[in-house]
Amino acid sequence: MKPMFSLIRRDLLIALRNKTEVLTILFFFVIVTSLFPLGIGPEPAQLRKIAPGVLWVAALLATMLGLQRMFAPDHADGTLEQMALSPTPLVLLVGGKIVSHWLVSGLPLVLMAPVLGIQFDLDAGSLGVLMLALLLGTPLLSLIGSIGAALTLGVRGGGVLLSLLVLPLFIPALIFGAGAVQAHMAGLGFGGHLSLLAAMLVLAAFFAPWATTAALRIALE
Amino acid sequence: MSYRLVNWFKLASPQKFYPVAGKMIPLFWLLAAAFGVAGLWLGFFVAPTDATQGEGYRIIFIHVPTSWMSMFIYLVMAAWAGLGLALNARLSGMMAQALAPTGALMAFLSLWTGAFWGKPMWGAWWVWDARLTSELILFFLYLGFMALQSAIDDPRRADKAGAIVVLVGVVNVPVIYFSVKWWNTLHQGASISINKAPSMAMTMLWGMLLMALCLWMYSIAVALMRVRAIMLERESHTDWVKQLAEVKA
Numbered sequence: 001m002k003p004m005f006s007l008i009r010r011d012l013l014i015a016l017r018n019k020t021e022v023l024t025i026l027f028f029f030v031i032v033t034s035l036f037p038l039g040i041g042p043e044p045a046q047l048r049k050i051a052p053g054v055l056w057v058a059a060l061l062a063t064m065l066g067l068q069r070m071f072a073p074d075h076a077d078g079t080l081e082q083m084a085l086s087p088t089p090l091v092l093l094v095g096g097k098i099v100s101h102w103l104v105s106g107l108p109l110v111l112m113a114p115v116l117g118i119q120f121d122l123d124a125g126s127l128g129v130l131m132l133a134l135l136l137g138t139p140l141l142s143l144i145g146s147i148g149a150a151l152t153l154g155v156r157g158g159g160v161l162l163s164l165l166v167l168p169l170f171i172p173a174l175i176f177g178a179g180a181v182q183a184h185m186a187g188l189g190f191g192g193h194l195s196l197l198a199a200m201l202v203l204a205a206f207f208a209p210w211a212t213t214a215a216l217r218i219a220l221e
Numbered sequence: 222m223s224y225r226l227v228n229w230f231k232l233a234s235p236q237k238f239y240p241v242a243g244k245m246i247p248l249f250w251l252l253a254a255a256f257g258v259a260g261l262w263l264g265f266f267v268a269p270t271d272a273t274q275g276e277g278y279r280i281i282f283i284h285v286p287t288s289w290m291s292m293f294i295y296l297v298m299a300a301w302a303g304l305g306l307a308l309n310a311r312l313s314g315m316m317a318q319a320l321a322p323t324g325a326l327m328a329f330l331s332l333w334t335g336a337f338w339g340k341p342m343w344g345a346w347w348v349w350d351a352r353l354t355s356e357l358i359l360f361f362l363y364l365g366f367m368a369l370q371s372a373i374d375d376p377r378r379a380d381k382a383g384a385i386v387v388l389v390g391v392v393n394v395p396v397i398y399f400s401v402k403w404w405n406t407l408h409q410g411a412s413i414s415i416n417k418a419p420s421m422a423m424t425m426l427w428g429m430l431l432m433a434l435c436l437w438m439y440s441i442a443v444a445l446m447r448v449r450a451i452m453l454e455r456e457s458h459t460d461w462v463k464q465l466a467e468v469k470a
Contacts, residue, residue, distance in 0.1 A: 161372050
């Protein structure tokens with residue numbers, strides 16, 4: 001486990017030293033969500049209705065931005081090959097990469113979401129549900145996305161291909177994540193949606209690192 | 222027994238499979254044509270007009286079989302993909318690659334015929350219902366698989382990467398199948414189930430089953446034709462391909 005934590009520490013250090021990457025993702029999230037009220041019109045009732053969907057779609061797209069850089073720099077300078085050769089199981093290191101990706105590009109979105117939710121006139125309860133849903137959903141996005149990132153490593157047109165592969169798999173997270181907030185706003189229980197999100201998170205946490213490891217080994221062959 | 226096993230594994234080599242596939246293709250075309258004629262005749266001339274939906278319901282003779290095939294072909298692809306990753310056999314990757322366009326076609330036809338049925342019956346070409354959405358995701362998965370395969374130049378790597386995508390996406394198939402049970406949405410329940418009597422006239426059932434068999438045979442025939450083309454392309458440097466009569470000519 002120790003190499004995994006040192007890998008997470010290294011990735012976080014790199015992210016801190018090179019802040020633009022984190023900030024670009026965060027600002028992308030802010031700008032995309034701010035475009036919708038400008039495009040659709042500022043009626044609060046309508047904004048409240050579209051808020052969960054808009055915030056979730058923006059979170060998906062912002063996560064996509066970070067995914068391309070998940071393994072690519074390590075692949076380019078040979079670190080990834082050293083990881084594959086190291087005595088630590090590659091699955092653990094992949095798990096570390098996924099955790100650091102979430103800390104760098106997922107967690108800021110969760111923390112930023114309530115501020116953006118206020119722009120859409122969401123009440124305090126809905127903001128809480130939105131944050132909870134994103135807290136369960138963004139790690140799921142990082143986990144699923146890691147498979148796509150590993151598969152498209154060093155492939156021509158990787159960025160566009162990555163979105164084509166990963167976005168369809170993100171749809172369930174989007175449906176239940178946005179659905180939780182909508183259910184809460186409609187006065188229905190949101191527990192079911194969050195439970196399903198959590199179930200998907202557990203399943204993905206178990207399977208995705210293995211699939212990503214297999215994909216990385218194929219890419220490194 | 223062991224003798225038979227040896228024989229089956231022999232077919233895993235493209236060189237042995239190529240001529241066998243060539244012999245099987247006309248047979249499957251013939252079966253597809255026979256089942257198709259019988260199914261369409263039952264569907265359009267024999268099956269009674271539906272009491273509530275009128276003549277428009279007849280689109281299910283295409284819609285239901287294509288939906289079944291779109292899911293079934295994905296499962297077959299996943300099986301080939303798993304086999305390919307486990308045994309590292311060349312044929313598995315080729316079969317998965319050959320099946321993908323047909324599967325995508327079936328998913329597309331299922332969505333398209335569904336839209337034609339939905340307009341007169343529901344009054345909308347498209348609704349965001351659980352089954353339609355999950356079928357649309359299946360269509361996207363086929364497209365993603367094909368895009369990934371064509372983006373990777375090395376065929377062996379393309380096969381393995383594609384296999385992982387197919388296996389990851391396979392969770393979607395049970396979701397489509399059970400979506401009408403899990404979510405109470407607009408799309409009607411399953412037309413046929415194993416443990417209860419079918420909710421339709423016997424002739425309709427037969428028409429649908431015959432059309433499903435027709436599409437099944439068609440899919441096999443087309444996949445075999447495609448896999449033969451893939452074999453020629455990938456193995457063009459080998460002697461056995463250069464010795465083939467159709468290549469020499």
